[in-house]
Amino acid sequence: MATALTRRAALGTAASALGLLAAPALSRAQGTARLLVIGGGFGGASAARFARLHHPEVEVTLVEPLTRFVTCPYGNLLLSGFRGIGDITHSYDRLRGRGVRVVHDRAEAIDAAARTVRLAGGETLRYDKLILSPGIALRWGAIEGYDEAAAERMPHAWVPGDGGQIQLLRRQLEAMPDGGVVGFAIPPNPFRCPPGPYERISMVAAYLKRHKPRSKILALDAKDAFSKQGLFQDGWRALYGGMIEWVPASQDGRVVRVDPAERVLETEFGTRHRVDVANVIPPQSAARIVLDSGLADTSGWAQVDPATFASRAAADIHVVGDAGNGAPMPKSGYIANNTAKQAVASAIAALRGVPPPEPLYFNTCYSHVGEEYGISIVGIYRVGPNGIVEVPNSGGVSPRGDLPEQRRLEALHADSWYASITEDMFG
Ligand SMILES: Cc1cc2nc3c(=O)[nH]c(=O)nc-3n(C[C@H](O)[C@H](O)[C@H](O)COP(=O)(O)OP(=O)(O)OC[C@H]3O[C@@H](n4cnc5c(N)ncnc54)[C@H](O)[C@@H]3O)c2cc1C
Structure with a gap:
């Protein structure tokens, strides 16, 4: 049976983890926990899909300006002519079909204290946990x-x-x-x-x-x-x-x-x-939103807890994929996918008040x-x-x-x- 995860748990109040584990899933109106994902690339799309698959009781919103995602991996094969653009272009429709709310907009500002994100289009989204995977900025x-x-x-x-x-x-x-x-x-x-x-x-x-x-x-x-x-x-x-x-x-x-x-x-x-x-x-750094939100240090990359990819600079935010410092792991799509899953599992464990799973990253x-x-x-x-x-x-x-x-x-x-x-x- 799916485990209920309420905003009450997110706030760390009462309800022992045991009580929550025994409760049925709650509807949105009753206060379902909100996972917000920024960036719909290798880390972000992986996080959103993984969250819906393994934690269907959590409300998942993905913010990504692109309506179709052309991957960097296999992009080089366009140059040789071994692949065409259609082979590396992906739509968000199937994520929507899995119950992810996909918002095609750009995150402009994160208020970590209020746990809100303001979008360029004017909407403000609230979260209990935020997974940031906006990739890199070119310097x-x-x-x-x-x-x-x-x-x-x-x-x-x-x-x-x-x-x-x-x-x-x-x-x-x-x-x-x-x-x-x-x-x-x-x-x-x-x-x-x-x-x-x-x-x-x-x-x-x-x-x-x-x-x-x-x-x-x-x-x-x-x-x-x-x-x-x-x-x-x-x-x-x-x-x-x-x-x-x-x-x-x-x-x-x-x-x-x-x-x-x-x-x-x-x-x-x-x-x-x-x-x-x-x-x-x-040369590159973490994406603009990471820099503007004060989540990167002077290296230009976000420092994170390597076990959970939780930001060292702000609570309830995990930075995965290329924007985070996962050294000595490479900045790869595969590592973005791995770290995204670990971050989601850790975020949800934290909401439930249980320890995060022990990670093993694979590239x-x-x-x-x-x-x-x-x-x-x-x-x-x-x-x-x-x-x-x-x-x-x-x-x-x-x-x-x-x-x-x-x-x-x-x-x-x-x-x-x-x-x-x-x-x-x-x-
Ligand atoms: C030519 C090339 C070949 C590669 N080949 C491989 C390979 O074979 N294998 C491999 O594992 N890796 C490969 N990579 C690396 C891989 O592409 C990256 O490591 C991976 O994309 C990182 O994932 P990410 O989620 O951090 O960033 P991305 O996949 O770049 O996704 C970031 C997303 O965030 C969005 N975004 C940015 N800012 C905001 C904002 N403010 N609000 C909302 N959304 C925002 C962007 O639009 C983007 O869609 C390759 C890279 C290149 C350039």
Whole structure:
């Protein structure tokens, strides 16, 4: 039988947890507990669906400005032509069908003391527990000359939206002459999806190999090492020969300035690279609403209790997904999905006055290097005395070597991962 969860419990009054556990579910009019979720992406949609599935007595409202969600995962495959925009676009209708109230609006301000959120459209929503999963903000101006206007000429394609940015990048590749140079500016850690830029390089290379084989890729990096580096570089050599040049920070790879009109990427020591297409992925922070609400510290990310993802800065708010600091876990869709579920379970446990479940976080990041060439990194994490730790010998990366069947299977597993996680979010 479903457990009743009342606003009385939320306020921590009377009714021993035992009494509540024995009571039947209460109707909304009697004061059903309210879970408010901000952001309908990997963390937020997962939280809303999980809450409705496992705690049907809780009233769940999801606030998300987008009416259709185009995922960043698998977006890179639009560049190679392995997928179309329809394959990565999702609707909120099935979440509505599960009883989630979906409000297409933007959260403007959180009043943690009053437990209310004001929306841009004027409505004010009350909550007992708030799950915040608004993702990242791009730090405009962190690379000199890179602002919103510059992104129309040098797309980032690094946040979900209507798919406009990734489609712009694809159109620029199509318009580029054979023999052109595609330049990348890749940010320092921490940033969303550590293997993402290198999968994107691979997918651009796949497109160029087929359509513009005399072209080159110049990948300018603000780091000296990257996720699955050996595996990516093996794949690049095997599939794309000498097409890709990767320049680490120590060899003047850090882009500090751009000139969008001239399509120039300028590095730390003043080298000006003129390219034909530029993908600039700027440094990042937690999304605006997290910064504006005082939930982030000077690092630009929200600090959270690693066992519950409860904010360290305000009561009754959990910050999940990329906006929170879950290090050493990566900022990935899979971790957003895991942490969202743990946050919901912990929030509801707190409302009931019982301890949160013990977490075990799980991540697999697949990357496509070619159409039938997949690689992965796996990590399982638990909470140790000083924060999150990777369980020893729990994960690792795909084996290196000439393993075509392994690569083919991992590309298929990646497809299954995408299908199952998007079902877990929106299904
Ligand atoms: C190219 C690329 C490839 C990737 N590939 C993978 C992969 O293969 N596997 C993987 O695990 N991860 C991958 N990722 C990472 C993954 O996309 C992110 O880690 C994940 O989206 C984080 O989830 P989130 O909920 O924090 O943010 P998001 O999924 O970005 O969702 C945030 C949502 O909040 C909304 N929002 C923002 N502000 C407000 C507000 N004020 N009010 C209401 N709503 C708001 C936004 O509109 C957005 O819909 C990839 C990322 C990129 C860029």
